[in-house]
Amino acid sequence: MNSAPLLSVEKVRKAFGGLVAVNDVDFTVKQSELIGLIGPNGSGKTTMMNLISGALKPTSGTVRLAGEVISDMPAHRIAQRGVARTFQLVRILPSLSAIENVIAGAVFGHVRAWGDDAYREAEVLLERVGLGGRGNVPTGSMTYIDQKRLELARALASNPRLLLLDEWLAGLNPSELKIGIELIRDLREDGRTIIMVEHVMDAIRSLCDRCVVMSSGVKIADGSVHDVLSQPEVVSAYLGTEDA
Structure with a gap:
């Protein structure tokens, strides 16, 4: 079995003038892995999805799909290479x-x-x-x-080859949410490789193999769901500190 990652994000940065939305972020995704890309609002998650799919070009850094550099390709070429997505706004x-x-x-x-x-x-x-x-x-x-x-x-x-789900479960009522989680689980069992941006923590806990956590454009954690969600820095990013 090929141990090389399907997706590699390497020191990727995206700046909009003086605002750095994604700041030298690294992570990889293995074939058939389901990754949760999580963090508070404004942390850079959707910008990262846009960088992977080609909707935006990185200011610096590289995105590779199966070893091929895709970060210099237009979005339609990246789609033809095998990256498909849903959008936060349909x-x-x-x-x-x-x-x-x-x-x-x-x-x-x-x-x-x-x-x-x-x-x-x-x-x-x-x-x-x-x-x-x-x-x-x-x-x-x-x-x-x-x-x-x-x-x-x-x-x-x-x-x-890679499916990007940007808050696909957002706005669902409890019964729809249950159906949606089961549908994503079925896709995972099909062997799909998925990155999901999501705020529904029940979905993250029940579906994801691993989490990458962003805060203010920076990756602050990367690991198993249990380990990541118990890290003080992650809890602080979501809930704030007593002084906040």
Whole structure:
């Protein structure tokens, strides 16, 4: 079995003028590993997801996928290399039906499918995320939760090597949250490699192999979920100190 990491983030920095949003962060992700990227609001988590997916370019440092430098590629090339994502604020194609949105992921992503093959795969994925039989529904008439499910199906349609989930569980009610956690667990059991930015600690504890914790753009912890969440620096970052 290849022990080399699937993803390597190496001294990555992103500055917006005088604001350093990500400050020389390092971490790796192994094949089939589910990593929780956590931290308080404003810690740089979504910026990091944008750097990995190509939505932003690093000011310095390197991101590698299976040893290949991807941090100098445009987002669509990174997607073709096998990185797919969902967004903190849902991004769907509003002029297309649900099944056409998923087919778009199959056509333009990592493992491409066309015609009837793409249509059948889209039907399977819609069923998997809880939208079975709703392929012809206009996306504009869908609830926010169903749009999030649709976005996940579209991300999966390219059979990505690395799936980035940016607060995918946010806004779900308790019953939807339970279903969402089980869906992510199923993806993990499929052998998917996943980085999830999440504030739902029950999901982090039950799903993740490891956590990377950021605070004010800096990585402050990296390790097993239990060990990381018990570190005083991590507790302080989330809850503040008595003097704060």
